[in-house]
Amino acid sequence: MNKLIKFGAAALLAIFVTACGDKADPAADFKKLSDWSAAQQQSQLAFQTEFQKKVATQDPAQIEEALKDVNAKVAEIEKSLDALDIKSPEIKTLKDKMKSGLMLSNQLVADGLKIMQNPTDIEAQKVVQEKVEKVQQEMVELQKLQMELQQKYGAAK
Numbered sequence: 664m665n666k667l668i669k670f671g672a673a674a675l676l677a678i679f680v681t682a683c684g685d686k687a688d689p690a691a692d693f694k695k696l697s698d699w700s701a702a703q704q705q706s707q708l709a710f711q712t713e714f715q716k717k718v719a720t721q722d723p724a725q726i727e728e729a730l731k732d733v734n735a736k737v738a739e740i741e742k743s744l745d746a747l748d749i750k751s752p753e754i755k756t757l758k759d760k761m762k763s764g765l766m767l768s769n770q771l772v773a774d775g776l777k778i779m780q781n782p783t784d785i786e787a788q789k790v791v792q793e794k795v796e797k798v799q800q801e802m803v804e805l806q807k808l809q810m811e812l813q814q815k816y817g818a819a820k
Contacts (some may be wrong), residue, residue: 687750693816696758699747701812703740712738730776737769757808766803773796 710732717729744762749755770793778787 682738685754688749689753689812692749692751692754693757693812695747696749696754697813699744700761702741718776720780721779724780726776730773731734733769734806735773737765740765754812757805757812758803759804760808764798764805767794767798767801770794 668708687801690699714729714732717725717732741762744758744765747758749758771791774787774794778784778791
């Protein structure tokens, strides 16, 4: 009987430890997301330089290639971001805002490149201006949330 109680207690402890192991750790999740973001920023620098070179040519074929490259890069970043296992609802909100900002920025780039090819389209320019304002607002909200979480959980180390 004593062995059965010890075994039951050990099993209960194992279940408790397993359940706690899946519990959200906001500080660890924030660090994970911050580390991911820093790594993405580094890889984006070279990509951005190449993108700007292609766009600066004002060659429609180069611009089309730049747009395809951007779409591929955004898909890669989105997949990488989705792969991050963030359990904390608070940090997941930040992750979701990052993803939303990424998608809006991608749309803005695509629309901006289309305007380059047809600069007289006033309606398209208005749409782009609205998207610029929306992206700016998203970025302000993202930075605010990021600062709040950084103060709460500390900078990534």
